Amino acid sequence: MLRQSIIAASHCPNPSVAGAAILSATRATRCLSRTRPYVRQLEAAFATPSTTIQIQNRIPQRLYSSRSNRPTWPHTTAAPGPSTGSFEPLIPPSPSKLGAPRPARSYTRTRHWSRRLLILSALLGLGYLTDKYIYASGLARSLRTFGVGLVVAADYKLNFRPEPLPIPWIGIPEGIPELHRRNAERLFDLLRHNGGLYLKIGQAIAMQSAVLPPEFQAMFSRMFDDAPQDSWEEVEQVIREDFGGRSVEEVFGISFTGKEGKGVMERTARASASVAQVHWARLPDGREVAIKIQKPEIEKQIGWDLWAFKVVTWVYTWWFDLPLYSLVPFISERLRLETDFENEAKNSEIMRQLVEKEPSLRGRVYVPPVYPELSSKRVLTTEWIEGIRLWDKDAMTRPWLGGYGNGSAGVHGAQLDPPDMAAIRNALRKSTQGYTHMIKPERTEWKGRRGKGGLGLSTKDVMTTMVDLFSAQIFKWGVVHCDPHPGNIFIRRLPSGRAELVLIDHGLYVYMSDKFRHEYGEFWKALMTFDNNKIKEITNEWGIKAADLFASATLLRPYEGGDDGGFQTKLMKHLDGKKTASERSYEMQARMKQGIRDVLADEDKWPKELIFIGRNMRIVQGNNQYLGSPVNRIKMMGTWASRSLFQDPNLPLGRRLVNYWHHFLFKFVLALTDVAFYFFRIRQLLHRGGGMEDELEARMRDVAKEFGVELQHNVFEG
Template sequence: MQPDTSSRPAEKQQIDLRRYRRVRWFFFKIFLQTLWWDILLNRPALRWFRPPALARWQAIARRFRSLAVEMGGVLIKLGQFLSVRVDILPVEVTQELAGLQDKVPPEPLEDVIAQIEADFGRPIAEIFEWFSPEPLGAASLAQAHRVRLRSGEGAVVKVLRPGIDVLVETDLAAISLAFRWLRLYRRLSHRVNLDWLVEEFSTVTRRELDFEREAENAGRLAADFKNDPRLYLPEVYREYSSARTLALEDVGYIRITDFETIEDVGISRAKVADQLYTIYMQQVFETFFVHVDPHPGNLFVRPLPCEDEIRAGITGFGPGDPVPHVPDRPFQIVFIDFGMMAPVPARLRAALREYVVGLGTRDAYKIVQAFVNAGTLLPGADLKRLEEVHEALFERFWGWAWGSSEQWRSERPGIL
């Protein structure tokens, strides 16, 4: 069956047809390659003509990465999304897509300023006391600049890229078409619910364009953890925010992957990992509202003064301030970017509890039933085989642990 290459996205959606055709053609070529190498030549007498599948898919991932860097938009997000889906792609392929968040060029300054001024209806000098011409960071859908508010506080504004609405709808239309083609590849469609995958990806991407929702998400998360000193969240300056501009407190402390600086100020990396894990477990099992975009650019470590420093009159450290080394320095985890927040529905809460009980009691049947109740398995999944797999995992790993945190870290370089 040949895909319909003349397919068009819905008329009501405003798209860039030239961009749509180019992205669609890229995915169509991948479909043709897959049809040729993995289906037509996947015969006993013809297989020796095929080049290694892994090398072919690595080359495709490299070509997609180049296209995403060149065109930006949702293609960057798709690459980031696929780079962590080891259930769909081999690790060697996902590694080719890793790091795309660092490859996004910023928008021209004049375009960003023009959009802010159109958003507020007045010159930028009347909105902010100072606006940094150099972006603090650039992502696929938005970029951030440091500002000084009229009230004198330093802040960071997150600004949607000009024209991003059209780019998002264009890319999502092409990606949806590509996923419809993928459904014809049974080896993949039998393992992954592709319709659910593209629907979830599209919904989450569109929500990231809604800064009002993001501000509400930040407020709800802050309310959930208002009495918890382990987590620090930036204040939202609503009077300096609008439909396409979101002003937040500057919380650019130590990036969670800046291991050297974390250790230089005396903070234990093992404690950072434990604290982040505990916060996420609390979100999943207690507050039922989860920050689902925990990549390194969205997580920071905020060093706090120790008792001796407080007695000496030091009340805190600002972003970028020098922080002296103090053994076992206290700290807080900082989250930013609240566009991707997910509530945990009641049905999934019960399934998660069932899963934890099954894990704690080594009950493979209960674990598989938790998957069933959560609705995470495709129709026709072999439940008996899943039980056998979990029983084998229990036999292999039950009771296994690292001797000490130092030993664990030395055996896992690059992990907190």
């Protein structure tokens, strides 16, 4: 049959079909050849003639043509005997005899977990990308905050004790200082790494670091370093988004290519802070302006940051049993308003009008005007200020070399001398990559040819103006600038030789109600005259139990006029002299913790404005101390408090006349405080000791040591 197939294929007229047929026949022949050994086994197994004949008839004879020449199949045992019965094929067993069926092995659990891992990985990746590019890493920053906050809380909960735990991996053999150091480092790294609003919180902590352990003071003093600048592309993005898609050139009328009739602007920021950065520009009409541009990530991060702040404060309130969480809504609202530049513009204009209407401050204080047509929610354009910062004490006091009858550039809002615009435009035209370096002239003629000149001002004149300004805000207007640190205050010289104080950065304000402002004035007057009944009456109205402790916190000095000898005597009472120093310190800090609870006793009645008013006064005290305590700050504030009570237009005429008489008596009593002030002042001039602020803080430091707190005052150094 195979041979016939090959012959038929050879006669096929189609060569391709013939080739395929021959190939198939050849393969079949090879397969049959491989079956020969099995055929021999079958012959041996069925060694009967009839069976052999049947098998041979079924297999082509060609396969047996050389059968006699091939060796037989080797057998190690004798072949079975011949079968006497007929051939029966193999029958498979019945299913009933195989037993119950078993299902095939399934890997459903492995497949489910693999699928879950893939879904989880995809969701995590999607969440990371969403958080990074849509929310500016707000979620990641919050999780980082929770982690560090819990570690710090657990560390203090476990290790803040008179004696360290004996367990090596939990205890702190170095003691409490090492506990403070490592947690200060953790918090500092968290605030610097997160940036943005966290930096502003860190700066607020740094301003109050004098009441923190020395380890915190050393770490947080670096919080005032400039923050990194955003790129110019990000600056352009913010301006386009806030001004309806218009470019920087269109909004401010400037040119980076030197076009005639256009203004100029510096791409590099003159200052960069936690929330915004400031660029200098000269408008086409000749005005020099400071353009404050919010960093684009702040708007996306602030919601997450404030939420994290609330959660951490809630945990600390519960864990350490301190009534802090009730303060969170008010603080969060103030921080959110601080990032709203429209709110800052409103505060600035209100303060500008109040200063202009106050005869005692007009001409001594200057608030730069805001240009609303060039401002938005994230862009604030104000007059550019030439001057020196408050912290440059040396430049403030060196001799004036700017000429008799002359003042600093720009005093009273005078237009500044224009830069060489022709040279600037030529440089812009020649530059292929745009003008990237600074354009604004330095205007340092007042330093003289050798650069050794200064403003020739008295520190007493500067601090008198400052204390008058912030006392008027607190006691007379009820509109308080709560961030008067040295970076927000410029000093200029008037043609008369007096100091002009320029106040900028009006984002953080509190507004006092007339009732609260009046009560606060009465409270300060009572502090100066040791009127303990009035002090208790007002503190009870505010929900405060520890009147002596709150009085000391307000005066920033120990208040010893209490009926029971003052808060120091009260808290030192019943301390066991046999205890070790660490045990006494621990017990004192526990009493201090109870004192905080007493100050915040009734959270509903407690005036939340006190948080930021206290911050204002602490910063002003630090400024006075930094300049050598040239003025009696407490007397000046007490005078403003008493004066506000008879100048209050909301009071009836009779009440105002009574307050005026009380004010006259009050000034006579305050004159006695000048004796102490001038004593410390003369001692300071003779290099026999510090000024009055130094003496007050030294007393506070001695008291604080009893609480295990080491006060410092080098907040602005380094």
